[in-house]
Amino acid sequence: MALLPDTRHSLIMRLADSDGQTAWLEFSKLYEQAIYRFARSRALQPADAEEVVQEVLMAVHRVAPSWNNTGRTGGFRTWLVTTMHRLCLTTLRKRQRVLGIDNGSLENGSLEDVAAKHDSDSDDERDWRDWAFCWAAGEVQLEILPQTWRAFWLTSVVNEPADEVAKQLNMSIGSVYAAKCRTIARIRERISTLENQS
Amino acid sequence: MSKACLSKNTALFLTGDLTPPEEKKFVEHLSSCARCQDKLETLACDKATWDMAKSMLEFDPESEKAKRTKLPSNTNSVSLDQNSEFIEQSESIAIFNLLHPTDDPRMLGRIGNYEIIGLIGRGGMGVVFKAFDQSLNRNVAVKVLEPSLAHVGAARQRFAREAQTMASISHENVIPIFAVAEHAGLPYFVMEYADGGTLEQRIAEEGSFSAIDVMQVGLQISKALDAAHRQGLVHRDIKPGNVLMYRGTSRVRVADFGLVQVASEASFTRSGMLAGTPAFMSPEQIRGEVCDHRSDLFSLGTLLYTLCVGHTPFRAETVYGVMQRIVHDTPRGVVQQNSETPAWLESFIARLMSKTREQRFQDAATVAQILEREIAHHQNPGSIREPVREWIVDRELTPTQNKIIRWLTAALFVIAIAGATYGVIKQIRFSKTDTTQHIQKPLTLAPVEIPAWNDAEIQSAQVKAASLWAELHQPPSDANENRFDQQLRSARKRVEELIRDYDTEFTSERF
Numbered sequence: 069m070a071l072l073p074d075t076r077h078s079l080i081m082r083l084a085d086s087d088g089q090t091a092w093l094e095f096s097k098l099y100e101q102a103i104y105r106f107a108r109s110r111a112l113q114p115a116d117a118e119e120v121v122q123e124v125l126m127a128v129h130r131v132a133p134s135w136n137n138t139g140r141t142g143g144f145r146t147w148l149v150t151t152m153h154r155l156c157l158t159t160l161r162k163r164q165r166v167l168g169i170d171n172g173s174l175e176n177g178s179l180e181d182v183a184a185k186h187d188s189d190s191d192d193e194r195d196w197r198d199w200a201f202c203w204a205a206g207e208v209q210l211e212i213l214p215q216t217w218r219a220f221w222l223t224s225v226v227n228e229p230a231d232e233v234a235k236q237l238n239m240s241i242g243s244v245y246a247a248k249c250r251t252i253a254r255i256r257e258r259i260s261t262l263e264n265q266s
Numbered sequence: 267m268s269k270a271c272l273s274k275n276t277a278l279f280l281t282g283d284l285t286p287p288e289e290k291k292f293v294e295h296l297s298s299c300a301r302c303q304d305k306l307e308t309l310a311c312d313k314a315t316w317d318m319a320k321s322m323l324e325f326d327p328e329s330e331k332a333k334r335t336k337l338p339s340n341t342n343s344v345s346l347d348q349n350s351e352f353i354e355q356s357e358s359i360a361i362f363n364l365l366h367p368t369d370d371p372r373m374l375g376r377i378g379n380y381e382i383i384g385l386i387g388r389g390g391m392g393v394v395f396k397a398f399d400q401s402l403n404r405n406v407a408v409k410v411l412e413p414s415l416a417h418v419g420a421a422r423q424r425f426a427r428e429a430q431t432m433a434s435i436s437h438e439n440v441i442p443i444f445a446v447a448e449h450a451g452l453p454y455f456v457m458e459y460a461d462g463g464t465l466e467q468r469i470a471e472e473g474s475f476s477a478i479d480v481m482q483v484g485l486q487i488s489k490a491l492d493a494a495h496r497q498g499l500v501h502r503d504i505k506p507g508n509v510l511m512y513r514g515t516s517r518v519r520v521a522d523f524g525l526v527q528v529a530s531e532a533s534f535t536r537s538g539m540l541a542g543t544p545a546f547m548s549p550e551q552i553r554g555e556v557c558d559h560r561s562d563l564f565s566l567g568t569l570l571y572t573l574c575v576g577h578t579p580f581r582a583e584t585v586y587g588v589m590q591r592i593v594h595d596t597p598r599g600v601v602q603q604n605s606e607t608p609a610w611l612e613s614f615i616a617r618l619m620s621k622t623r624e625q626r627f628q629d630a631a632t633v634a635q636i637l638e639r640e641i642a643h644h645q646n647p648g649s650i651r652e653p654v655r656e657w658i659v660d661r662e663l664t665p666t667q668n669k670i671i672r673w674l675t676a677a678l679f680v681i682a683i684a685g686a687t688y689g690v691i692k693q694i695r696f697s698k699t700d701t702t703q704h705i706q707k708p709l710t711l712a713p714v715e716i717p718a719w720n721d722a723e724i725q726s727a728q729v730k731a732a733s734l735w736a737e738l739h740q741p742p743s744d745a746n747e748n749r750f751d752q753q754l755r756s757a758r759k760r761v762e763e764l765i766r767d768y769d770t771e772f773t774s775e776r777f
Contacts, residue, residue: 197324243293252315253309
């Protein structure tokens with residue numbers, strides 16, 4: 069699935085076609101998970117994260133037909149990350165409003181602080197780094213066997229000991245280590261491919 | 267387990283560059299060699315990346331989604347035997363902790379004077395229980411505010427409003443409210459319990475409905491909507507799961523006014539509202555535009571479509587696919603899929619499902635009126651005449667009619683091209699041999715429709731027509747339709763070119 073980084077532009081082009089249905093499905097499947105993870109990492113609740121996923125994809129769909137290729141590979145990506153960031157923030161604010169948490173009840177102006185913090189330059193970098201990770205992980209997850217992913221996830225994210233995971237998944241300890249390390253290595257490799265492009 | 271440490275192979279193993287036997291050996295070795303395990307972990311990536319994995323992958327999209335969809339929405343869509351599985355989930359246990367102990371061993375607990383029999387469903391704002399009202403000896407449904415929202419003022423207000431809304435619409439097709447009260451600091455309200463499940467369950471069990479049942483259900487929902495709309499309330503969540511049925515009668519009642527919007531109020535989107543199926547949403551709802559009562563009519567159209575054919579009109583693999591189709595696509599004709607549907611009903615549903623609000627029926631009362639007349643005729647065709655369907659506007663054809671018209675147009679074009687080509691050739695030849703006679707001819711294309719084709723010409727036209735016809739009979743697909751449009755366009759272009767050439771030829775010769 070080395071498909072995406074290079075052909076991102078052509079994918080956008082195909083989205084712009086009247087018959088972009090297939091491209092759209094490809095796009096949404098791959099990005100759904102990544103956007104969801106990104107949103108969850110921004111302290112959004114599952115329902116809100118899902119809403120952000122939908123809104124980002126709808127926004128992509130809206131801009132795709134008029135997307136200008138200026139020759140910069142980073143153009144779309146920058147736009148996407150900015151859009152995600154903005155939507156996460158809006159949703160967070162909306163949620164607070166809906167729940168009746170106004171600025172007054174938080175420490176004074178704290179919401180604005182959050183906003184200011186999010187708007188700073190260094191955060192652009194953080195956004196991009198996190199996004200690259202979510203995206204690369206999603207891609208790798210789609211490529212490998214579910215069991216391999218599970219072994220990786222349980223050991224490196226949930227922090228379960230390898231021997232227990234091995235028992236649980238009926239694998240040898242060696243295979244669990246193999247799954248764990250090869251998966252992350254692959255994710256890292258994807259991230260560097262992405263970085264080299266920008 | 268091998269004695270010699272294979273750590274020199276770690277890097278090659280990581281990149282998958284060992285030979286299969288070497289790899290097998292290394293994995294076996296890895297099971298017992300802590301040194302190789304550590305080395306592999308260090309080589310795989312730096313600490314920052316491991317940390318990143320922890321923070322970014324903490325929440326698994328798939329399992330979270332599965333968990334969320336497993337919790338039914340706030341409809342009566344869970345039967346009691348499903349509850350046991352349900353109760354196992356920790357969140358649900360929290361809800362059952364709310365209940366006060368009961369003396370009756372068959373019951374789960376108590377809320378106020380109501381003995382709780384089971385959990386019916388759960389929505390964004392509340393939990394619905396099936397309960398028994400001892401004082402009146404009847405089953406009821408009790409909706410309690412979601413405990414986590416108990417201290418949120420806006421949520422409490424909103425919850426209270428749902429109860430008020432339902433109580434204010436006193437209508438035979440809207441679920442009645444019996445009481446509003448509080449239990450352990452949580453507001454709840456008591457509604458009628460519908461013993462026949464939801465329309466959604468009925469469709470899942472029995473598939474499509476007969477035309478008369480579709481009309482009956484449509485009539486009742488449109489009456490309920492009319493009552494709500496008259497009070498300035500838009501339901502915004504009309505779908506089969508929100509229409510309740512009763513055993514032994516054909517009555518249905520609309521439930522779940524949790525999303526109701528006061529028409530004049532600014533939009534208040536419930537968070538996660540998009541999370542469920544958007545299959546019954548209107549295009550304007552999907553675009554996030556202002557909804558009005560006509561948005562409910564679109565959803566009603568979608569619901570009736572679903573009843574007619576047994577599945578929703580816009581299906582796609584993903585939620586976005588569905589949303590996209592709602593906004594852009596015309597669904598397949600109902601008659602095409604269920605030949606027992608009367609043609610007028612197809613037009614009726616298509617009209618409800620018009621993409622723009624202006625093209626739909628303008629109010630629920632009109633919808634109810636039309637259905638009333640149709641039902642009367644249907645039940646008594648001998649004495650009640652077929653209603654005049656003045657609402658069928660010519661330009662709004664049903665998809666099936668549209669298809670037929672396109673075929674006919676295409677066939678006519680083939681004939682026109684053949685005719686025109688033949689005519690032009692004839693005319694040109696003719697004009698070259700006898701200019702004097704030609705000058706008396708009018709300069710329009712009309713007389714060009716020369717009679718008498720020779721056999722070969724007729725045959726070739728027939729072959730062309732037949733091949734186009736065959737092509738058109740292929741199952742409809744988007745690709746086909748696009749090609750079709752292109753053919754029409756290029757045919758038109760060719761005719762125009764021929765006419766232009768024809769004109770040029772004449773003008774140059776004459777003047």
